[in-house]
Each structure stands twice: as structure tokens, then as C-alpha cells.
Amino acid sequence: MSTYMFICPDCKQEIEVNGSMRDAILSSGCPVCTEAVETAHFECV
Template sequence: MSTHDFTCPDCGRTIPVTDAMREATEHHGCPLCGASVSATQFA
């Protein structure tokens, strides 16, 4: 399972996320602050 770095556009924090977490984050927002995100916030 691959991991990606996610940087929240609102709170600015960066966390590693798995593919499953990435999909959930795109649908539900930042797991840290709840801000809306798009696929472009993942490296």
C-alpha cells in the first residue's frame, strides 16, 4: 500500500496518508481540521 503526503490548505499541517485514507480525505475533508480538500493537495 502506497502512502502520500497530504498538506491541508487550511491548517497547513502535513501528514502521511494511505490510499484508503486519501480517498476518505478527498470525500470528508482534512482529518485534522475538517477543511475541504482536492486531489491536488496530495504529493
């Protein structure tokens, strides 16, 4: 399974996520501050 590093553009929180968590964050926003995020805010690890 793919692993990604999510870096929030607003609160700068870095969170390591898997594919399903990535999809959830893309649809509901940053889990810390709820800022809307895009695929560009994820890096493949």
C-alpha cells in the same frame, strides 16, 4: 500500496496517508480542521 503526503491548504498540517486514507480525506475533508481538499493537496511520496 501507495503512500501520499497530505498537506492541508487551510491548517497546513502535513500527514502521511495511504490510498484508503486519501480517499477518506477527499470525501470528508481534512482530519484536523475538516477543510474540503482536492487531489492537488496530496503528493506521492
